Each structure stands twice: as structure tokens, then as C-alpha cells.
Amino acid sequence: MPSAHSAGRRAPNRPQPFLLGLVALLLLPPAGTAQTEFVVRDFFPAELEFKELGAVIADRLAGEPAAIAGMERGDLLLEAGCQRFQSRTYKVEGGGSLTVEVAYIKDGRGAYSLLTLFREVPITAGPPGEYLAAEPDHLSFILGAHWVRVRSADAQLARRVAISVSNRIGPRDTALPPLVRRLPRAGYEPGSLRYMLGPRSFKAYGAPVRGSRPQVTADLEVAQARYRDSGQTGILTLVGFPTGQLAEEFFDALAAPPAAQNAASGARSYARRVGPQVGILEGTFEPLPADKILGSLDFQYSIRWIYDKNNRSSATVWGVPVSLLGTVVRSLALTALLCVASLMAGFGIAVFRFLLRSYAPNNFLDRPERTEMIRLKLDEN
Numbered sequence: 483m484p485s486a487h488s489a490g491r492r493a494p495n496r497p498q499p500f501l502l503g504l505v506a507l508l509l510l511p512p513a514g515t516a517q518t519e520f521v522v523r524d525f526f527p528a529e530l531e532f533k534e535l536g537a538v539i540a541d542r543l544a545g546e547p548a549a550i551a552g553m554e555r556g557d558l559l560l561e562a563g564c565q566r567f568q569s570r571t572y573k574v575e576g577g578g579s580l581t582v583e584v585a586y587i588k589d590g591r592g593a594y595s596l597l598t599l600f601r602e603v604p605i606t607a608g609p610p611g612e613y614l615a616a617e618p619d620h621l622s623f624i625l626g627a628h629w630v631r632v633r634s635a636d637a638q639l640a641r642r643v644a645i646s647v648s649n650r651i652g653p654r655d656t657a658l659p660p661l662v663r664r665l666p667r668a669g670y671e672p673g674s675l676r677y678m679l680g681p682r683s684f685k686a687y688g689a690p691v692r693g694s695r696p697q698v699t700a701d702l703e704v705a706q707a708r709y710r711d712s713g714q715t716g717i718l719t720l721v722g723f724p725t726g727q728l729a730e731e732f733f734d735a736l737a738a739p740p741a742a743q744n745a746a747s748g749a750r751s752y753a754r755r756v757g758p759q760v761g762i763l764e765g766t767f768e769p770l771p772a773d774k775i776l777g778s779l780d781f782q783y784s785i786r787w788i789y790d791k792n793n794r795s796s797a798t799v800w801g802v803p804v805s806l807l808g809t810v811v812r813s814l815a816l817t818a819l820l821c822v823a824s825l826m827a828g829f830g831i832a833v834f835r836f837l838l839r840s841y842a843p844n845n846f847l848d849r850p851e852r853t854e855m856i857r858l859k860l861d862e863n
Contacts, residue, residue: 525628525650526570526582527643534639535580536573543568555600561680561700562595562629563588580634582647586627591659591703593624595677599687600631604673610641610648612656626654661705661722664759666778669771674708691719691762692736692751709763709775716749716765718775723758733760757781 527535544550544567550559553567566586574580587593594613597605601615601622608614611623611630621640622631630647634640662677678684684698689706698704703722708715723729733755751764754776761779763772838845 524568525584525630525647526568527646531646532639532643534575534636535643536575538570539573539579540569540571542570557682558596558599558686559585561682562592563679564592574634574636574639578635580632580636580639580643582643583631583633584647585629587629588627590624590627590656591677592679593627593629593656594659594662595679595683596629597622597624598675598677599683605675608648610644612654614644616641623648624656625651626656628654659703659705661703661720661759664779664781665705665707665718665720666709666775668775668778669709669711671708671710674706676706678704678706689717689719692764696721696732709765709767711767711771711775714766714768714771716763716767716772719762719764720779721760721762723760726758729755729758729760736760736762752776754779 542553544553544556545565547560550556550564550567553559553569559567562585564585564587567583568586569581569583571579571581585593585596587596597613597615601617603615603617605613605615608623608625610621611625614621614623616637618637619635620631620633621637621644622629623644624630625648628651630644630651632640632644632647634643659677662675665675676687678688678698680700680702681698684704685695688695688698688704701724705720705722707718709718721729721732723732733753736751736753749764750767750772751762752767752769752772753760753762755761756779759779759781761776763776767775
């Protein structure tokens with residue numbers, strides 16, 4: 483029989499199966515992560531989401547500049563900053579087809595530019611999207627940096643599909659380009675707006691300025707719209723330059739006589755510069771209405787901290803970048819450290835002299851010839 487001592491002795495600890503399984507799971511993710519493949523997401527309707535949509539007839543994806551250039555109006559897509567273009571065509575029940583086109587643009591300015599160029603009706607507020615243009619045979623809208631067009635002879639089906647695509651894109655920050663926001667509102671006809679980001683779009687859709695076409699470069703943006711006031715009509719061209727110096731040079735060049743074609747038509751032209759922007763109003767306007775329209779142009783410079791929210795080193799505290807705030811804090815800490823070091827050094831020297839004088843009165847620092855007082859006797863005579 484085993485003794486009581488041996489019976490009460492515990493068996494040696496052995497690894498539990500649960501702990502072994504946990505360790506195995508911790509070791510698996512690195513290998514699994516290396517084999518992960520990221521699938522590019524699209525915003526097309528799901529299969530069987532619409533009973534009217536049948537089989538996919540055509541499916542195109544353009545991700546390289548050369549492929550995008552081969553699409554319809556690919557030159558304007560590239561100028562607007564298109565980085566990827568997808569197109570899918572469905573067979574529609576009862577005959578016909580429906581095509582969904584999605585352009586992934588670099589920023590919201592390019593998306594809004596495409597919306598103003600590829601439409602013939604006024605732009606209205608969504609949904610679908612943030613801004614849209616609905617025409618009889620197609621509907622186009624923008625949401626964030628996405629431009630979407632749905633082509634179909636069935637306008638109701640096109641709208642339903644557009645709403646589905648808009649919901650798949652999800653909420654995005656969509657704001658009007660600053661140049662468009664600065665267009666005067668008095669007499670403005672929104673349906674005539676054209677917002678262009680380079681020479682190709684201006685050549686295709688822009689109206690001549692003072693009888694000729696100015697040299698629009700890739701770093702300029704141009705907004706053109708028709709204005710009407712008291713029976714007088716005309717076109718306002720608002721040009722945005724990278725710097726105020728370039729705007730001033732362009733404004734000074736407007737002092738030259740207009741082209742012969744514009745002079746023969748009898749059209750009047752007025753110009754005004756505000757900061758890096760120049761507005762040219764042409765048409766039948768008298769000076770008073772023209773001054774009313776151009777006088778509302780305004781531009782104000784604003785200065786703010788620019789930082790990357792995803793970069794920890796660019797975070798801010800109370801609106802001040804952490805890097806700058808850290809420099810100030812480190813400077814104050816170094817100053818405080820030097821002050822403490824000076825006080826400690828002075829206190830240490832004082833204690834050293836006191837102890838030296840107490841235990842070694844005849845030390846080399848306290849010799850009589852170094853410390854004796856010089857007394858002067860002043861005669862009172």
C-alpha cells in the first residue's frame with residue numbers, strides 16, 4: 483500500500499490541451515496573413531437584386547492610364563484625375579440593356595468637373611449621390627471622389643440602380659470646388675455651368691474669352707456660366723491660378739484690345755481680379771449690372787495647420803502640432819534641468835567649503851594670507 487505521504491503527493495503539472503491549442507492559434511496568423519489576397523471591391527448591384535436585370539453582357543476594368551485613355555472621352559477622364567474606371571452592361575428583361583459606369587477620381591474636384599461636362603441638364607441635389615444630373619436616357623451623379631453614370635432607356639430602373647450604387651459607395655464627404663463656390667449668385671444660371679481642370683476640357687467645352695481661347699495649362703481651373711440680369715445676358719469666366727503673380731500677369735494682358743471677332747459682335751467685356759482669381763464677364767451687360775456681378779467676387783486667404791490624421795507625428799493638441807509643442811516642452815524641461823543643476827552645484831560647493839573649513843582649517847583655500855581682512859585706519863585729523 484502506498485504511504486499517506488506518497489498518496490498526497492500531486493502529479494507533475496502537464497500542459498493542458500486548451501493552452502496548447504491557444505499557442506497554435508497564435509502561431510498561425512503570420513503564415514495565414516502572408517497568403518491573404520485583397521479583392522478590389524466594386525459598387526455594382528448584387529446578383530438578383532433587380533429582377534429586371536439579366537445576364538452580364540460586357541464587363542470592363544481600366545486601371546492603367548493607357549487603358550483609361552481608350553475609354554469613351556478617356557482624355558477628359560485622365561485630365562480630371564481618373565485612377566480607375568469600371569463599366570458593366572446588363573441585359574434587361576423585355577429587351578434593351580443597362581450600363582453602369584464608375585470612375586474613381588483622385589479628388590472631389592475632378593468628379594464634379596466630369597458631372598458638369600458630361601450632362602446637358604441642370605445639376606440638382608441627390609439622392610442618389612450628393613449631386614446628380616438626370617437625363618432621359620441616362621443618370622449621372624457624384625459621391626465623394628466617385629463619378630457614376632447609369633445608362634438605360636428605362637428612367638425609373640436607372641434611378642433605382644443608381645440609388646443602389648450610391649448606397650454601396652456609402653457616405654462620403656462631397657463639397658463644391660472652392661472656385662465654383664465663389665461664382666456670383668446674382669443672375670447665375672446653374673444649368674450652364676462648366677467646370678474645367680485643364681486644356682483638353684476647355685478646348686472641348688469652354689467658350690472663347692474675348693474672341694479667342696486663352697492658353698489654359700494643366701495647373702489652372704476654369705469655371706464658366708451664363709448670367710442674366712434685366713434682359714441682359716453674358717458669360718462669366720472665372721479662372722483660378724496657382725499664385726497671385728500669375729493672376730496679375732493674366733489680368734494685365736486683358737488690357738490689350740479684344741480679338742477682331744469679338745469687337746465686331748459688339749459684345750462688352752469687363753474684368754476683375756481678386757487674389758489668384760480673375761473674372762471676365764462678356765455679353766450685353768451695361769456697366770452697372772456688370773459691376774453688380776463682378777463686385778460680388780471675393781477671395782480671402784486662410785492659414786491653418788495642415789497635418790495627416792494617420793500620422794502620429796502630425797497629431798495636434800489644442801490645434802498646435804505635437805512636434806512643435808514637443809520642441810517647446812523639451813526646451814522648458816532643459817532650462818529647468820539646468821537651473822536645478824546650478825542650484826545643486828552651488829549647494830554642493832557651499833557644503834564642501836563648510837566641511838573643509840571645519841575639519842581642515844589650514845587648507846590651501848583658507849590660509850591666513852588669503853582670508854585676512856585688510857583694515858584701513860582713517861585719521862580723523
